[in-house]
Amino acid sequence: MITYDEAIHRVIDTVKVLPPVEETIENALGRVLAAPVRARWAMPPVDNSAMDGFALKGTGLTAGSELRVVGFVPAGRPFTQAISEGEAVRIMTGAPIPAGCDTVVPMEEAEVEDDRIHLSKTPGPGQHIRRRGEEFEEGEPLLSPGTPLYAGEIALLATAGISTVQVYPRPRVALLATGDELVELGAPPGPGQIINSNTYLLAARLREEGCHVLPLGIARDEQRDLGDKIAAGLRLDVLITTGGVSVGDRDLVQDALGQHGFSPIFWKVKIKPGKPVLFGTAGKTAVFGLPGNPASSASTFELFVRPALRRMAGFRDPLPPRLKVTLSTAIDGGEKRQRFLWGTLHEDQGSYHFNPSSRQSSGQNRSLQGAQALLPVPAESPAIAAGTTVEVLLLRLPPGQSLQETVPQQSEP
Incomplete structure (x- = not known):
């Protein structure tokens, strides 16, 4: 059985960045730039005023100097009249600097009297x-390939006259739940049945990651239904199944995938929860078979699927960032598999503390509620005392935390 580190390297080495597409900047938010961008023009295009005030030639002027106001320059309109020494032009913020002027005096530093102004301060050469x-x-050059496009980057592109960009597309992901015990939300569960919550969990996380999501519903534990739905999912970039990947008589997912050209890369990883996770490819489609237990499904999504999606979408660092934190409560050791514990973060006197969730059961959605990080606990680890500094895999930024303060787990292979 392979370790988590071996498994995640296989995932990242297998999945490929999706071919770039051209997109308008309005639709490029959250996407990763695939080609360099250069400015179409200079910014500002001309010298302009940074203040509402008076444009003038500042040489030799001091506090108390008097100048005659000979015109007005609004933003967006050039002033063609020549300006001489002893003259000034009223100017608005952003308006072009008239020829012959090299300084702007703010309104509050000039006393206006009819068509004349008296300076209350000696202006600095070239000010404002x-x-x-x-x-x-x-x-x-403005932005390089691999840059995620957020609001600031979109504004920069617009300022530079860039209306379309080459970006990596959002991955298209099919979701398939399996198992006779599942019913859809809205249908009353019968004896031994449960609601198909995994699809709602994963669809929400996928949308948070900006993916296009195709829910395929529930496949029953029989080959024909399973095979038909798998075939539909393999038309997309990624197929995620939940359930049916363990060793029970009704765990049919691997066999059904094998009928559609599936090549397994690993099955079973030495982790808890999520041991029976499956990964491989079918043609150009990456396939993840996640366990059916909710917390196992969620943890294997964070550990394997999300990095693969980010790799496909062009992110330079597809793996979760690591954050050094202080452990709030003691952790038992001695487990044979590497554990990943859900927990929350809180700030105390400038440092962050990790609180492991009281519920860590793989079968409970309550394990996931409010979780912001996963704590990796090595196999055969001794107990870890409260107050120990540990590194967690960051799932959601706590308030006030920036990515620059985190340590990347691994750069892009």
């Missing part, structure tokens, strides 16, 4: 002027 190209020049 935004210089042409100080943000970027025409043709200057």
Whole structure:
């Protein structure tokens, strides 16, 4: 049985970045840039005022100097009249600096009397002027491949005149739950039956990751129904199944996948929860067979599926970032498999503490409620005392935490 480290390396080595597509910047939010972007023009395109005030030639002026106001420059309109010494032009923020002017005096530093102003302070040479190209020049590189596009990047692209970009597409993911014991939400469970909650959990996480999701419903424990739904799922980039990957008489997923060209890469990993997780490919489709227990399904999604999706979507660091934290309560040791414990984070005097959830059962959705991180506990580990510094796999940023303060688990292979 392979370890988690061996398994995740196989996943990352197997899945490939999806071919880039061209997208408008309105639809590129959250996507990863696939090609470099250069500015179409300089920004600012001309010298302009950073303040509402008066544009003038500042040489030789001091507090008390008097100047005659000879015009007005609103934003968006050039001023063509030549400006001489002893003259000033009222100017608005963003308006082009008139020829002959090299300084802007803010409104609050000038006393206005009819068509004249008196300076209350000695102006500094070149003050309050935004210089042409100080943000970027025409043709200057702005963003490099691998950059995630968030609001700031979208604004920069728009400013530079970029309306479309090459990005990696959002992965298309099919979800298939398996098992005769499952019923859909809204149907009353019969004796021995439970609601198909895994599909809701995984669909929500997939949408949080920006994926396109195709729920395939529930496949019954018989080959024909299972095979038909698997065939539909293999048309997408990723197929995720839940349940049916253990060793019971009704665990038919591997056999059904084998009828559709599935090549297994691993089955069973030395972890708890999630030991019977399955991974492989069928053509160009990555296939994950997750255990049916809710917390096992959730943990194997975070440990294996999410990194694969991020790899496909072009992220440089597809694995969860690690965050050093202080353990709030003691952890038992001695387990034969590596454990991953759900927990929450809280800040105390500038450092973060990890609180393991009181419920760690693989069969409970309550294990997942509010979880922000997973704590890896090595196989055969001794007990870990409260107050020990440990590293957790970060699932959600706690308030006030930035990714720059975390340690990447691994750079892109």
